[in-house]
Amino acid sequence: MLRANQDAVEWFKAQVVEEKLLSETQVNIQKRKEKWKPPPKDWSMCTVGFDWNKSKNLAGGGWVIRNERGVVLCHSRRAFSNIQSRDQAKLMVILWALESMESHIMSHIIIAGELCEMFGAVERPQAWPSFLHFAGEIGISMARIVGCKLQVVSREANRGASFIAESFTKQGMVRSYVQTGYPPWLFEFFVNESRYL
Structure with a gap:
Protein backbone atom coordinates (compact mmCIF):
# COMPACT_ATOMS: atom_id res chain seq x y z
CA MET A 1 0.00 0.00 0.00
CA LEU A 2 2.90 2.34 0.80
CA ARG A 3 4.41 1.56 -2.61
CA ALA A 4 1.12 2.39 -4.41
CA ASN A 5 0.82 5.63 -2.46
CA GLN A 6 4.40 6.57 -3.31
CA ASP A 7 3.81 5.82 -7.02
CA ALA A 8 0.69 8.00 -6.99
CA VAL A 9 2.57 10.94 -5.41
CA GLU A 10 5.36 10.61 -8.00
CA TRP A 11 2.82 10.44 -10.84
CA PHE A 12 1.10 13.66 -9.69
CA LYS A 13 4.47 15.43 -9.40
CA ALA A 14 5.36 14.27 -12.91
CA GLN A 15 2.08 15.72 -14.23
CA VAL A 16 2.93 19.13 -12.75
CA VAL A 17 6.40 19.06 -14.34
CA GLU A 18 4.95 17.94 -17.69
CA GLU A 19 2.35 20.75 -17.68
CA LYS A 20 5.06 23.30 -16.89
CA LEU A 21 7.27 22.04 -19.73
CA LEU A 22 4.33 22.04 -22.13
CA SER A 23 3.36 25.62 -21.27
CA GLU A 24 6.99 26.80 -21.64
CA THR A 25 7.20 25.10 -25.05
CA GLN A 26 3.99 26.76 -26.22
CA VAL A 27 5.28 30.18 -25.10
CA ASN A 28 8.53 29.62 -27.05
CA ILE A 29 6.61 28.55 -30.16
CA GLN A 30 4.42 31.64 -29.99
CA LYS A 31 7.49 33.89 -29.64
CA ARG A 32 9.10 32.31 -32.72
CA LYS A 33 6.13 32.81 -35.03
CA GLU A 34 7.31 34.63 -38.11
CA LYS A 35 5.23 37.34 -39.65
CA TRP A 36 5.15 38.63 -43.19
CA LYS A 37 8.11 40.92 -43.82
CA PRO A 38 7.97 43.63 -46.48
CA PRO A 39 10.32 43.63 -49.49
CA PRO A 40 13.13 46.16 -49.84
CA LYS A 41 12.40 49.67 -51.11
CA ASP A 42 11.27 49.82 -54.75
CA TRP A 43 10.43 46.10 -54.77
CA SER A 44 7.13 44.26 -54.46
CA MET A 45 6.52 40.82 -53.03
CA CYS A 46 4.23 38.17 -54.44
CA THR A 47 3.49 35.54 -51.81
CA VAL A 48 2.33 32.27 -53.35
CA GLY A 49 0.19 29.67 -51.61
CA PHE A 50 -1.05 26.28 -52.72
CA ASP A 51 -3.20 23.45 -51.42
CA ARG A 69 4.54 49.28 -46.91
CA GLY A 70 2.48 46.08 -46.82
CA VAL A 71 -0.32 47.47 -48.98
CA VAL A 72 -2.03 44.71 -50.98
CA LEU A 73 -1.96 45.76 -54.64
CA CYS A 74 -3.84 42.76 -56.00
CA HIS A 75 -4.47 39.07 -55.45
CA SER A 76 -5.66 36.05 -57.37
CA ARG A 77 -7.06 32.55 -56.96
CA ARG A 78 -7.04 29.68 -59.44
CA ALA A 79 -8.21 26.09 -59.51
CA PHE A 80 -6.11 23.31 -61.08
CA SER A 81 -7.49 19.89 -62.04
CA ASN A 82 -5.87 16.52 -62.74
CA ILE A 83 -2.93 17.25 -60.42
CA GLN A 84 -1.25 13.95 -59.60
CA SER A 85 1.20 14.96 -56.86
CA ARG A 86 2.07 17.62 -54.33
CA ASP A 87 5.17 18.57 -56.33
CA GLN A 88 3.10 18.96 -59.49
CA ALA A 89 0.71 21.22 -57.55
CA LYS A 90 3.62 23.36 -56.36
CA LEU A 91 5.08 23.64 -59.87
CA MET A 92 1.76 24.55 -61.49
CA VAL A 93 1.10 27.27 -58.91
CA ILE A 94 4.62 28.74 -59.23
CA LEU A 95 4.42 28.80 -63.04
CA TRP A 96 0.95 30.37 -62.89
CA ALA A 97 2.18 33.07 -60.46
CA LEU A 98 5.19 33.84 -62.68
CA GLU A 99 2.98 33.98 -65.78
CA SER A 100 0.66 36.35 -63.91
CA MET A 101 3.56 38.62 -62.92
CA GLU A 102 4.69 38.70 -66.55
CA SER A 103 1.20 39.51 -67.86
CA HIS A 104 0.80 42.28 -65.24
CA ILE A 105 4.17 43.66 -66.41
CA MET A 106 5.58 43.44 -62.89
CA SER A 107 9.28 44.06 -62.34
CA HIS A 108 11.49 43.98 -59.28
CA ILE A 109 9.29 41.35 -57.73
CA ILE A 110 10.13 38.76 -55.07
CA ILE A 111 8.21 35.50 -55.41
CA ALA A 112 7.90 34.07 -51.90
CA GLY A 113 6.36 30.89 -50.58
CA GLU A 114 6.77 27.65 -48.66
CA LEU A 115 8.49 26.15 -51.67
CA CYS A 116 11.92 25.18 -50.38
CA GLU A 117 12.60 22.31 -52.82
CA MET A 118 11.45 24.16 -55.92
CA PHE A 119 13.22 27.41 -55.09
CA GLY A 120 16.29 25.53 -53.85
CA ALA A 121 16.51 23.67 -57.15
CA VAL A 122 16.56 26.98 -59.04
CA GLU A 123 19.18 28.55 -56.77
CA ARG A 124 21.37 25.43 -56.30
CA PRO A 125 20.51 22.78 -58.91
CA GLN A 126 23.34 20.45 -57.87
CA ALA A 127 21.84 20.16 -54.38
CA TRP A 128 18.38 19.24 -55.74
CA LYS A 149 13.93 36.83 -57.13
CA LEU A 150 12.79 33.81 -55.15
CA GLN A 151 12.45 33.68 -51.37
CA VAL A 152 11.47 30.80 -49.10
CA VAL A 153 9.20 31.88 -46.25
CA SER A 154 7.52 30.00 -43.41
CA ARG A 155 3.87 29.00 -43.42
CA GLU A 156 3.22 31.65 -40.77
CA ALA A 157 4.67 34.38 -43.00
CA ASN A 158 2.63 33.14 -45.97
CA ARG A 159 -0.80 32.78 -44.39
CA GLY A 160 -2.67 35.23 -46.63
CA GLU A 166 -7.29 26.78 -49.45
CA SER A 167 -10.56 28.61 -50.16
CA PHE A 168 -10.85 26.46 -53.30
CA THR A 169 -9.93 23.05 -51.88
CA LYS A 170 -11.41 23.40 -48.40
CA GLN A 171 -14.31 25.84 -48.83
CA GLY A 172 -15.39 25.05 -52.38
CA MET A 173 -14.89 28.57 -53.76
CA VAL A 174 -14.36 27.46 -57.34
CA ARG A 175 -14.22 30.76 -59.21
CA SER A 176 -10.77 31.74 -60.50
CA TYR A 177 -10.15 35.47 -60.63
CA VAL A 178 -7.73 38.41 -60.29
CA GLN A 179 -8.78 41.40 -58.20
CA THR A 180 -7.21 44.62 -56.92
CA GLY A 181 -6.67 44.86 -53.18
CA TYR A 182 -7.29 41.97 -50.83
CA PRO A 183 -10.27 39.60 -50.66
CA PRO A 184 -13.08 41.22 -48.65
CA TRP A 185 -13.39 38.11 -46.47
CA LEU A 186 -9.71 38.54 -45.43
CA PHE A 187 -9.95 42.28 -44.76
CA GLU A 188 -9.19 42.01 -41.05
CA PHE A 189 -6.27 39.61 -41.59
CA PHE A 190 -4.41 41.83 -44.08
CA VAL A 191 -5.10 45.06 -42.18
CA ASN A 192 -3.80 43.54 -38.93
CA GLU A 193 -0.77 42.05 -40.65
CA SER A 194 0.30 45.37 -42.21
CA ARG A 195 -0.49 47.40 -39.08
CA TYR A 196 2.59 46.11 -37.23
CA LEU A 197 5.21 46.69 -39.94
Missing part, protein backbone atom coordinates in the same frame (compact mmCIF):
# COMPACT_ATOMS: atom_id res chain seq x y z
CA TRP A 52 -3.59 19.98 -52.93
CA ASN A 53 -6.51 17.61 -52.50
CA LYS A 54 -5.05 14.16 -53.12
CA SER A 55 -8.36 12.29 -53.24
CA LYS A 56 -9.78 14.55 -55.97
CA ASN A 57 -6.50 15.42 -57.75
CA LEU A 58 -7.34 19.10 -57.40
CA ALA A 59 -5.11 22.00 -56.38
CA GLY A 60 -5.86 25.54 -55.38
CA GLY A 61 -3.45 28.39 -55.90
CA GLY A 62 -3.39 31.88 -54.53
CA TRP A 63 -1.02 34.82 -54.77
CA VAL A 64 -0.94 38.24 -53.15
CA ILE A 65 1.19 41.19 -54.31
CA ARG A 66 2.19 43.72 -51.65
CA ASN A 67 4.45 46.74 -51.74
CA GLU A 68 7.16 47.73 -49.24
CA PRO A 129 19.03 16.88 -58.69
CA SER A 130 15.56 15.30 -58.61
CA PHE A 131 14.01 18.75 -59.16
CA LEU A 132 16.12 19.78 -62.17
CA HIS A 133 13.21 19.62 -64.61
CA PHE A 134 11.10 21.83 -62.32
CA ALA A 135 14.01 24.24 -61.88
CA GLY A 136 14.41 24.56 -65.65
CA GLU A 137 10.75 25.45 -66.16
CA ILE A 138 10.79 27.95 -63.30
CA GLY A 139 14.02 29.52 -64.57
CA ILE A 140 12.58 30.01 -68.06
CA SER A 141 9.51 31.78 -66.63
CA MET A 142 11.63 33.94 -64.31
CA ALA A 143 13.80 35.10 -67.23
CA ARG A 144 10.77 36.84 -68.74
CA ILE A 145 10.44 39.17 -65.73
CA VAL A 146 12.84 42.06 -65.14
CA GLY A 147 14.23 41.76 -61.61
CA CYS A 148 12.69 38.54 -60.31
CA ALA A 161 -1.81 33.48 -49.90
CA SER A 162 -2.39 30.08 -48.27
CA PHE A 163 -5.87 31.09 -47.07
CA ILE A 164 -6.76 32.13 -50.63
CA ALA A 165 -5.45 28.84 -52.09
Whole structure:
Protein backbone atom coordinates (compact mmCIF):
# COMPACT_ATOMS: atom_id res chain seq x y z
CA MET A 1 0.00 0.00 0.00
CA LEU A 2 2.90 2.34 0.80
CA ARG A 3 4.41 1.56 -2.61
CA ALA A 4 1.12 2.39 -4.41
CA ASN A 5 0.82 5.63 -2.46
CA GLN A 6 4.40 6.57 -3.31
CA ASP A 7 3.81 5.82 -7.02
CA ALA A 8 0.69 8.00 -6.99
CA VAL A 9 2.57 10.94 -5.41
CA GLU A 10 5.36 10.61 -8.00
CA TRP A 11 2.82 10.44 -10.84
CA PHE A 12 1.10 13.66 -9.69
CA LYS A 13 4.47 15.43 -9.40
CA ALA A 14 5.36 14.27 -12.91
CA GLN A 15 2.08 15.72 -14.23
CA VAL A 16 2.93 19.13 -12.75
CA VAL A 17 6.40 19.06 -14.34
CA GLU A 18 4.95 17.94 -17.69
CA GLU A 19 2.35 20.75 -17.68
CA LYS A 20 5.06 23.30 -16.89
CA LEU A 21 7.27 22.04 -19.73
CA LEU A 22 4.33 22.04 -22.13
CA SER A 23 3.36 25.62 -21.27
CA GLU A 24 6.99 26.80 -21.64
CA THR A 25 7.20 25.10 -25.05
CA GLN A 26 3.99 26.76 -26.22
CA VAL A 27 5.28 30.18 -25.10
CA ASN A 28 8.53 29.62 -27.05
CA ILE A 29 6.61 28.55 -30.16
CA GLN A 30 4.42 31.64 -29.99
CA LYS A 31 7.49 33.89 -29.64
CA ARG A 32 9.10 32.31 -32.72
CA LYS A 33 6.13 32.81 -35.03
CA GLU A 34 7.31 34.63 -38.11
CA LYS A 35 5.23 37.34 -39.65
CA TRP A 36 5.15 38.63 -43.19
CA LYS A 37 8.11 40.92 -43.82
CA PRO A 38 7.97 43.63 -46.48
CA PRO A 39 10.32 43.63 -49.49
CA PRO A 40 13.13 46.16 -49.84
CA LYS A 41 12.40 49.67 -51.11
CA ASP A 42 11.27 49.82 -54.75
CA TRP A 43 10.43 46.10 -54.77
CA SER A 44 7.13 44.26 -54.46
CA MET A 45 6.52 40.82 -53.03
CA CYS A 46 4.23 38.17 -54.44
CA THR A 47 3.49 35.54 -51.81
CA VAL A 48 2.33 32.27 -53.35
CA GLY A 49 0.19 29.67 -51.61
CA PHE A 50 -1.05 26.28 -52.72
CA ASP A 51 -3.20 23.45 -51.42
CA TRP A 52 -3.59 19.98 -52.93
CA ASN A 53 -6.51 17.61 -52.50
CA LYS A 54 -5.05 14.16 -53.12
CA SER A 55 -8.36 12.29 -53.24
CA LYS A 56 -9.78 14.55 -55.97
CA ASN A 57 -6.50 15.42 -57.75
CA LEU A 58 -7.34 19.10 -57.40
CA ALA A 59 -5.11 22.00 -56.38
CA GLY A 60 -5.86 25.54 -55.38
CA GLY A 61 -3.45 28.39 -55.90
CA GLY A 62 -3.39 31.88 -54.53
CA TRP A 63 -1.02 34.82 -54.77
CA VAL A 64 -0.94 38.24 -53.15
CA ILE A 65 1.19 41.19 -54.31
CA ARG A 66 2.19 43.72 -51.65
CA ASN A 67 4.45 46.74 -51.74
CA GLU A 68 7.16 47.73 -49.24
CA ARG A 69 4.54 49.28 -46.91
CA GLY A 70 2.48 46.08 -46.82
CA VAL A 71 -0.32 47.47 -48.98
CA VAL A 72 -2.03 44.71 -50.98
CA LEU A 73 -1.96 45.76 -54.64
CA CYS A 74 -3.84 42.76 -56.00
CA HIS A 75 -4.47 39.07 -55.45
CA SER A 76 -5.66 36.05 -57.37
CA ARG A 77 -7.06 32.55 -56.96
CA ARG A 78 -7.04 29.68 -59.44
CA ALA A 79 -8.21 26.09 -59.51
CA PHE A 80 -6.11 23.31 -61.08
CA SER A 81 -7.49 19.89 -62.04
CA ASN A 82 -5.87 16.52 -62.74
CA ILE A 83 -2.93 17.25 -60.42
CA GLN A 84 -1.25 13.95 -59.60
CA SER A 85 1.20 14.96 -56.86
CA ARG A 86 2.07 17.62 -54.33
CA ASP A 87 5.17 18.57 -56.33
CA GLN A 88 3.10 18.96 -59.49
CA ALA A 89 0.71 21.22 -57.55
CA LYS A 90 3.62 23.36 -56.36
CA LEU A 91 5.08 23.64 -59.87
CA MET A 92 1.76 24.55 -61.49
CA VAL A 93 1.10 27.27 -58.91
CA ILE A 94 4.62 28.74 -59.23
CA LEU A 95 4.42 28.80 -63.04
CA TRP A 96 0.95 30.37 -62.89
CA ALA A 97 2.18 33.07 -60.46
CA LEU A 98 5.19 33.84 -62.68
CA GLU A 99 2.98 33.98 -65.78
CA SER A 100 0.66 36.35 -63.91
CA MET A 101 3.56 38.62 -62.92
CA GLU A 102 4.69 38.70 -66.55
CA SER A 103 1.20 39.51 -67.86
CA HIS A 104 0.80 42.28 -65.24
CA ILE A 105 4.17 43.66 -66.41
CA MET A 106 5.58 43.44 -62.89
CA SER A 107 9.28 44.06 -62.34
CA HIS A 108 11.49 43.98 -59.28
CA ILE A 109 9.29 41.35 -57.73
CA ILE A 110 10.13 38.76 -55.07
CA ILE A 111 8.21 35.50 -55.41
CA ALA A 112 7.90 34.07 -51.90
CA GLY A 113 6.36 30.89 -50.58
CA GLU A 114 6.77 27.65 -48.66
CA LEU A 115 8.49 26.15 -51.67
CA CYS A 116 11.92 25.18 -50.38
CA GLU A 117 12.60 22.31 -52.82
CA MET A 118 11.45 24.16 -55.92
CA PHE A 119 13.22 27.41 -55.09
CA GLY A 120 16.29 25.53 -53.85
CA ALA A 121 16.51 23.67 -57.15
CA VAL A 122 16.56 26.98 -59.04
CA GLU A 123 19.18 28.55 -56.77
CA ARG A 124 21.37 25.43 -56.30
CA PRO A 125 20.51 22.78 -58.91
CA GLN A 126 23.34 20.45 -57.87
CA ALA A 127 21.84 20.16 -54.38
CA TRP A 128 18.38 19.24 -55.74
CA PRO A 129 19.03 16.88 -58.69
CA SER A 130 15.56 15.30 -58.61
CA PHE A 131 14.01 18.75 -59.16
CA LEU A 132 16.12 19.78 -62.17
CA HIS A 133 13.21 19.62 -64.61
CA PHE A 134 11.10 21.83 -62.32
CA ALA A 135 14.01 24.24 -61.88
CA GLY A 136 14.41 24.56 -65.65
CA GLU A 137 10.75 25.45 -66.16
CA ILE A 138 10.79 27.95 -63.30
CA GLY A 139 14.02 29.52 -64.57
CA ILE A 140 12.58 30.01 -68.06
CA SER A 141 9.51 31.78 -66.63
CA MET A 142 11.63 33.94 -64.31
CA ALA A 143 13.80 35.10 -67.23
CA ARG A 144 10.77 36.84 -68.74
CA ILE A 145 10.44 39.17 -65.73
CA VAL A 146 12.84 42.06 -65.14
CA GLY A 147 14.23 41.76 -61.61
CA CYS A 148 12.69 38.54 -60.31
CA LYS A 149 13.93 36.83 -57.13
CA LEU A 150 12.79 33.81 -55.15
CA GLN A 151 12.45 33.68 -51.37
CA VAL A 152 11.47 30.80 -49.10
CA VAL A 153 9.20 31.88 -46.25
CA SER A 154 7.52 30.00 -43.41
CA ARG A 155 3.87 29.00 -43.42
CA GLU A 156 3.22 31.65 -40.77
CA ALA A 157 4.67 34.38 -43.00
CA ASN A 158 2.63 33.14 -45.97
CA ARG A 159 -0.80 32.78 -44.39
CA GLY A 160 -2.67 35.23 -46.63
CA ALA A 161 -1.81 33.48 -49.90
CA SER A 162 -2.39 30.08 -48.27
CA PHE A 163 -5.87 31.09 -47.07
CA ILE A 164 -6.76 32.13 -50.63
CA ALA A 165 -5.45 28.84 -52.09
CA GLU A 166 -7.29 26.78 -49.45
CA SER A 167 -10.56 28.61 -50.16
CA PHE A 168 -10.85 26.46 -53.30
CA THR A 169 -9.93 23.05 -51.88
CA LYS A 170 -11.41 23.40 -48.40
CA GLN A 171 -14.31 25.84 -48.83
CA GLY A 172 -15.39 25.05 -52.38
CA MET A 173 -14.89 28.57 -53.76
CA VAL A 174 -14.36 27.46 -57.34
CA ARG A 175 -14.22 30.76 -59.21
CA SER A 176 -10.77 31.74 -60.50
CA TYR A 177 -10.15 35.47 -60.63
CA VAL A 178 -7.73 38.41 -60.29
CA GLN A 179 -8.78 41.40 -58.20
CA THR A 180 -7.21 44.62 -56.92
CA GLY A 181 -6.67 44.86 -53.18
CA TYR A 182 -7.29 41.97 -50.83
CA PRO A 183 -10.27 39.60 -50.66
CA PRO A 184 -13.08 41.22 -48.65
CA TRP A 185 -13.39 38.11 -46.47
CA LEU A 186 -9.71 38.54 -45.43
CA PHE A 187 -9.95 42.28 -44.76
CA GLU A 188 -9.19 42.01 -41.05
CA PHE A 189 -6.27 39.61 -41.59
CA PHE A 190 -4.41 41.83 -44.08
CA VAL A 191 -5.10 45.06 -42.18
CA ASN A 192 -3.80 43.54 -38.93
CA GLU A 193 -0.77 42.05 -40.65
CA SER A 194 0.30 45.37 -42.21
CA ARG A 195 -0.49 47.40 -39.08
CA TYR A 196 2.59 46.11 -37.23
CA LEU A 197 5.21 46.69 -39.94
